[in-house]
Amino acid sequence: MRREARGKPVLGFPHTSNLGSQTPAFQINDNMEDNRNSNFKSLLRFTTAGSVDDGKSTLIGRLLYDSKSIFEDQMEHIVQSSKRLGKEDVDLSLLTDGLRAEREQGITIDVAYRYFATPSRKFIIADTPGHIQYTRNMVTGASTADLAVILIDARKGVLEQTIRHSYIAALLDIRHIIFCINKMDMVNYSEADFIKIKNDLSVLASRLNVEDVHFIPISAKYGDNVVEPSENMKWYNGLTFLRLIETIQIKKDKNSSDARFPVQTVIRPLSSDYHDYRSYAGRVAGGVFRKGDEVVVMPSMLRSRIKSIDVMNRSLAEASAGDSVSIQIEDQIDINRGDLIVKPDKLATSGQDITMMLCWFNEKPLKTGVKYFLRNNTRETSCIVKSVNYRMNINTLEKETTDELVRMNDIVNITLRTASPLSYDSYVKNNITGSIILIEEGTNETVAAGMIE
Amino acid sequence: MKINDEHLKELEDEAIFVMREVAAQFERKVILFSGGKDSIVLVHLAKKAFWPAKMPFSLLHIDTGHNFEETLKFRDDLVRELGVELIVGLVQDSIDEGRVVEETGINASRNKAQSVTLLDVIDRLGIDVAVGGGRRDEEKARAKERFFSHRNEFGQWDPKNQRPELWNIFNGHKNFGEHFRVFPISNWTELDVWQYILRENIILPGLYYTHRRKIFLRNGVYLAWAPFMQLKPSEKVFEADVRCRTIGDITCTGVTLSKAQSLKEIISEIAATRVTERGGRYDDKRSEAAMEDRKKEGYF
Incomplete structure (x- = not known):
């Protein structure tokens, strides 16, 4: 199907019955061992950003289609929908537009998550819409991503929105960016145009x-350099998009190695078999904890040692970043949800006056001097925004000082004061202990996300 | 045969984190239990998340009365083993009380009626969180779902106005009368679920393995036959070797022709399949936005 389409200028309506002859997207074979070394991240989360009509949905559709991750019933569905909407070609973007309003208006409203796997990796795509509430959606999608894919229209080059998207990726501490220079077919696959944009x-x-x-010249519509190398751009020697995301080296844990364990809940069975058992459940947010390690509980600063690290019936020698475990402590000390267990030589910062970059999400503007709930991982406290220090102009990357209200999609630098001390790190040091959200009292809405400086 | 399952650990760690957040942020907690593989995996994850303590959830089964018999036996055995409370909401009760009008005709199903029963039970028992096995890869409306999904006082979902969900910070704040649906395995695919079942050696109802059953073909989907189902004149009941890819109400759960007897065989079959698992769900075929509409009304 794909090869037929390649010779033609468009992807025509396929006969869905032909799809049955495609090989499966996920094959069970021995090659899977290839990438199994300790540093290879087998689950890659990436976010895609782009604006209206830059072909982002088409790229994802193409990726799923050419990697054979679109199922027959889904394909049949979008073929029928494309016809019904009077489209000339199969519109692969229909795959990602999940809500009725999105299909009707032909726009993407909310972040959608897509999943596909190849023999070497599993991928989670956070597909973020480019126009409505773009900042809010991009920040949300980027918050869990290892990598950002940013699309650029080859005819237009770097635009304000490219700067915006790149800035947000960097702000959220995404350390890998793939720039896809799309619509190369519309500039005659010109190498000179590509180099200028690059x-x-x-x-x-x-x-x-x-x-x-990374920079890749592609045509999402025709599939050039998406899954298969382009026949039309022999001058490009790099990897195709799929090959790149399959092989790109992503550190399993980009956070600092300082040990961090935010306590979620206390486990006390109170059963006859486990009468005195008490452990602290949580997910390691950084570094490694080992049995016997001396630990400090913040903010109380009480000290003890790790007696045991448990995962259902098993006691582990150690737990490292990302592991959900429960920890037993030698001494009977007071530990609660929201406390942070660390090691004595690498304490977290403790304080009540905290400066951060804040992205505002709500239609109602930010109010200084008004109480919001602040959630930092598992700890919640009240806070008041004391000052707005500057506003980031994300189109020019300039800091601006204005007295204007902070409105939806604004990114500002603020200082707030919490009702009780918070134990935290800077966001760049640790994305988990360095991130917060603000919740409005009354409506309970999540109104802002913050990255501590 | 080797299967790349390293990513399963990350998915499990994430799901256990979400389970524990539910435990910490809510009071009256249930796991929506259908007897299907996804809810069985949820129960396993809950067991793991709170071991050696008993899981802080009751199991809630919304019973359409149109069950595969094996499901009920499996459910009762599981509840006995876990020592947790089982709550059963009967769709028949909602019909008898006049809370919902039963569909009639060839495609009659109690699938939609389940939402009414579910919301009634949630309201009556003051349940403030229901943990479900919904996955984003299942269906396009589900792809927009949050881990912590807010429901207003009418039990409705407002997909266009969801709270942004960042990092691993989950906002479970709500007003009185509202509740949350939480989906710990949001990021899992069908294949992940099966690989995890294999890895953790989780016991499933026999329906998921090949068995001989009376079936018939309707609109390209094989449906299990049951005495109360109305057939069109052209529809013929016959016996075949089948297994279920999903288990729900018998009237709308498609079955797959299969001879797979073991988890490994099932995984090979799924890895090679070209149709989504909900492709066999009759309830999703009603319209383009069938799932979105049901979810807005309070469906699972």
């Missing part, structure tokens, strides 16, 4: 301190 993007990336940047 140079502009390199300048941008270094300004934002992104450590790992």
Whole structure:
């Protein structure tokens, strides 16, 4: 099907019955051992950003289609829907638009999550819409991503929105960006055009301190360099998009190695078999904890040692970042949800006056001097925003001082004061202990996300 | 045969984290239990998350009365083993009380009526969180779902106005009368669920393995035959070797022709399949936005 489409300028309506002859997306074979080394992250989460009509949904559709991750019934569905909407070609973007309003209006409203797997990796895509509430959605999608894919229209080059998307990726501490220069078919697959855009993007990336940047010339519509190398751009020697995301080296844990364990809940069976058992449940947010380690509980600063690290019937020698475990402590000390267990030589910062970059999500503007709930991982307290220090102009990357209200999609630098001390790290040091959300009292809505400086 | 299952650990760690957040943030907690593999995996994760304590959830089964018999036996055995409370909401009760009008005709199903019963039980028992096995890969409306999904006082979902959900911070704040649906295995795919069942050696109802059953074909989907189902004149009941890919109400659960006897065989079959698992769910075929509409009304 794909090869037929390649020779033609468009992806025509396929006969869905032909799809049955495709090989499965996920094959069970021995090659899977290839990438199994300790540093290879087998689950890759990436976010896609782009604006209206830059072909983002088409790229995802193409990726799923060419990697054979679209199932027959889904394909049949979008073929029928494309016809009904009077489209000339199969509109692969229909795959990602899940809500009725999105299909009717032909726009994406909310972040959608997509899943696919190849023999070497499993992928989770956070597909973020480019226009309505773009900042809110991009920040949300980026918060859990290892990698950002940013689309650029080859005809237009670097636009304000490219800067915006790149800035948000960098702000959320995404360390790998793939710039897909799309619609190369519309510039006659010109290498010169690609190089010019690539140079502009390199300048941008270094300004934002992104450590790992890639550039791929593609045509999402026709599939050039998405899954298969392009016949039309022989001058490009790099990897195809799929090959790149399959092989890109992503650190399993980008957070610092300082040990962090935010306590979620206390486990006390009170049963005859486990009469005196008491453990603290949580997910390690950084570093490694070992049995016998001396630990400090913040903010109480009480000290003890790890007696045991448990996962259902098993006692582990150690637990490292990402592991959900429960920890027993030697001494009977007071530990509650929201406490942070650390090691004595690497304490977290403790304080009540905290400065951070804040992204505002709500239609109602930010109010200084009004109480919000603040949630930092498992700890919740009240806070008041004391001052708005500056506003980030995310189109020009300039800091602006204005007295204007902070409105939806604004990114600002603020200082707030919490009702009780918070134990935290800077966001760049640890994305988990360095991130917060603000919740409005009354409506209970999540109104902002913050990254501590 | 080797299967790449390293990513399962990360998915499990995430799901256990979510389970524990539910325990910490809510009071009257239930796991929506259908007897299907996803809810069985949820129960396993809950067991793991709170070991050696008993899980802080009751199991809630919304019973359409149109069950596969094996499901009920499996459910009762499981509840006995766990020592947790079982709550059963009967769709028949909602019909008898006039809370819902039963559909009639060839495609009659109690699937939609379940939402009414579910919301009634949630309201009556003051349940403030119901943990479900919904996955984002199942269906396009589900792809927009949050881990912590807010329901207003009418039990409704407002997909266009959901709370942003960032990092692993889950906002379970709510007003009186509202509740949450939480989906710990949001990020799992069908294949992940099966691989996890294999890895953890989880026992499933026999329905998931090949068995001989009376079936018939309707609109391209094989349905299990039961005495109360109305057939069209052209529909013929015959016996075949089948297994279920999903288990729900018998009137709308499609079955797959299969001879797979073991988890490994099932996984190979799923890895090679070209149809989504909900492709066999008759309830999703009613319209393009069938799932979205039901979810807005309070469906699972």
